[in-house]
Amino acid sequence: MAYKPQYGPGTSIVAENRRKQMNPNQKLEKMRDVTDEDIVLILGHRAPGAAYPTAHPPLAEQQEPDCPIRKIVTPTEGAKAGDRVRYIQFTDSMFFAPCHPYQRTYTECYRFRGIDPGTLSGRQIVECRERDLEKYSKELITTELLDPARTGIRGATVHGHSLRLAENGMMFDMLQRSVLGEDGVVKYIKNQIGEPLDRAVAIGKPMDEKWLKDHTTIFHSLGGSAYRDDAEYIEYVQRIHTLRTKYGFLPKED
Amino acid sequence: MTDAIFPQVRIVSTRLLRPDTVETLLNRLVQGGGIRRMSLNGPGIPATVPYGPARGQPNPHPDRKAIRVGDQDVQLQVQVGTIILELEDESYIPAIEEAVDDVFAEKGFSCTVQQGRYMKTQPSLSDYARYGPDADRDLLGLADPRRKDGLVIIQGTK
Structure with a gap:
């Protein structure tokens, strides 16, 4: 029987959302339109319209060593062109954000090629070739x-993922890169490192509380689905915990 | 340092507050009187970008501004989430609760007034090591006593 990945345990809506995001065969719902130029502005790595700076000559122009792995792996567009490695980093509020750092890393590893994600408690960074980065960032x-x-x-x-939200429902950001306008649309007025942009980049209206609770991948006992209520998830995590603890004592199978 | 005989209350909202909400609330509290000391807590809003490639550049932030409380301007350096008060006596607490209820009635989120002990009563060893023996005891446990801008004194409530 062919192997069929399960992506994760659990019977709750949170577990279902996690599986949905991780499964590359499941198309992610498109929520908003952001142009390529807007993405370049938010990332702040190069000026819109500028050529991609390179770290090495294009692969076609340089002598490749005779390597069996290079024959198996097709380079991504960015690697082919010799782009620099650049990053995008996200912070997800604990108040029912649709994704969170570990989930992002799993999702990206299943869906994208040629990436190097870094997972931390309050932020998640993904590094890859610049041209690929812009494509992935858009998604x-x-x-x-x-x-x-x-x-x-x-x-x-x-800083801000674990703090209370502001009065208008925005996550705290000490650099206030994004602001909620009078028209209810969130606009980025600074790029991701906090440099002011020449023009504001609109990325759409915040989703309502119901949508967030239906689409979140974060367990939350206050107001959301509690981790302890998902018996299958608990059983799975306890099994992993037991096995890795026992493994420390090098058990012998009977 | 506080004297343990004075009651303390803490005002905690479920959202971080905008400067105009803080201004309204503080003016209501100051009008009620009976407040010996007050501290505004919350995540800091720096004047310049503290980390990353843009480090040192100015950080324009609409919530880092001066508000008018009583007869004084107070420069906000944090996004206020908690207000700690030291009171003359417990008789002022119902008025504070009423002021908080009035200000947050229309807000769509709640705010609670808790009574307890939220200020230090004596300097710790760390305070001594960090600020020395002559540190301003009015500020220890509330803010960094080495700060140059010091306290704001709001007068005329008695």
């Missing part, structure tokens, strides 16, 4: 993986 920003109010695109000074 991360325009789909259901992002909520304009509860997710922040923050290259530095990320």
